[in-house]
Amino acid sequence: MLGVNNHGQTIVLACAFLSKETTESFVWMFEELKKAMPGGxxxxIITDQDAAMARAISIAFPTTFHQLCxxxxxxxxxxxxxxxxxxxxWREFQKAIWDTDNKDEFDAKRNIVVTKAGLTDHPWLSSMFDLRESWVPAYARQFFTAGMSSSQRAEGSHGFFKQYISRRNSLMDFIIRFERARRCI
Known part of the structure; x- marks a missing residue:
């Protein structure tokens, strides 16, 4: 799990090995993380749309805003x-997503584009509209996000750490390589 410090730098908050990416595994991981977090x-939390992780976040962190990437x-x-x-x-969708100041303005612009494009019954667009409170900037303005709206920092860090980590490593090899990589960040 990554975070952002008061200088805007990416920091490693925690690392866990999970044998399966289930709701139960994620709940365990988040409960362990809470024990190590003095500030509550x-x-x-910004994630992709992993359903198991979303359920775990709502269980372990009921007051945390779960923002979708x-x-x-x-x-x-x-x-x-x-x-x-x-x-x-696409440009009109982008304007609706990024260039609206409030919820009503987003909803109105989005509805205009969807109607013009003939996509009022499009299942995926409808499902994303139902989730808009979790990803559209106009809906998330009241939540602290350290200026982030994507999991880009995590994706970049994953790529960095993969240079040092392999499935063939023993646990001790992993710890040594992880510490070496962590010091390079």
């Missing part, structure tokens, strides 16, 4: 929408 629950969602527009529709309306 995190204000915000906006990059993961917006990158799916090109895959989930018909190509020609995506090409024609």
């Amino acid at each position: 629950e995190p204000k915000t 906006i990059w993961h969602i917006t990158s799916k527009f090109s895959v989930k929408l018909p190509h020609s529709t995506y090409k024609e309306y």
